[in-house]
Amino acid sequence: MKIKIIIADDNSFIREGMKIILSTYHEFEVLETVNDGLEAVEYCKKHDVDIALLDIRMPNMNGVEATQIISEQTTTKPLILTTFDDDEYILDAIKNGAKGYLLKNNDPERIREAIKSVYNGNTVMQEVVLDKIKSNLTDQKNECKMDKSQFTEREMDIMTLIAKGYSNKEISKQLFISEGTIANYITTILGKTGLSHRTQIAIYYLTGKVN
Incomplete structure (x- = not known):
């Protein structure tokens, strides 16, 4: 079964070019291209769409609101x-439920893999985007601004390292526990906070805000 996609971008050259590129992959079906976030929202409400590729700056409704x-x-x-x-919108897009954040200058294969990964339930953030999030959120101290009372000491250790940009593998080496155990802790943290992925944990740690 093909992954059903719509593309929302106010630049017709970009959206039609992206449609041509994605249509060359057998696993994708580009259902529609639209001009703005409002059209994307209306289409997704009326049709069975798996992935909405959204630009940020669009007339009528931007990508953050549409997300x-x-x-x-x-x-x-x-x-x-x-x-x-559009980097000032990164945090809002993630907090509003974006499952990925990619730059347009990626090669088609990278975008292809990102779409497939998001479709399979993962969250995709480029390293350069994560770096931008960190630089926008805080100074080098990575100061915690959240309410710590509902978390165990080990959960706080893991959240601190997530906020510093560590991967599960790096956290494993730092805390001398398995990656599986770390994944379990992250699941618990997500359950306590109502968040959906580790990037949102970093934002929560650094801002004290869930949304």
Whole structure:
């Protein structure tokens, strides 16, 4: 069964070019291309869409607003595909339910793999995007601003390292526990906070805000 995709971008050259590229892959079906976030929201409400590729800066409704509505009111998974001119929107997009954040200058294979990964339930963030999140959120101290009372000491250790950008493998080496155990802790943290992925944990740690 093919992954059903829509593309929302106010630049017709980009959206039609992306449609041509993605249509060359047998596992994708590009259902529609739209001009803005509002059109994307309306389409996702009326049709069975797996992935919505969303630009950030669009007329009528931007990608951040569209992400929130699509996440809350449909089963479609929003994936941001944009430029770094839009980096001030990164945090809002992630907090509003974006399942991925990629730059348009990626090669087609990278975008292809990201779409497949998001479709399979993963969250995709480029390292350069994660670095931008960290630099936007805090200074070098990575100061914790969240309420620590509901978390164990070990959970706090893991959240601190996530906020510093450590992978599960790096956390495993740092704390001398298995990656499986770390994954279990992360699942518990997500359950306590109502968050959906580790990038949101970092944001929560550094801002004290769940949404």
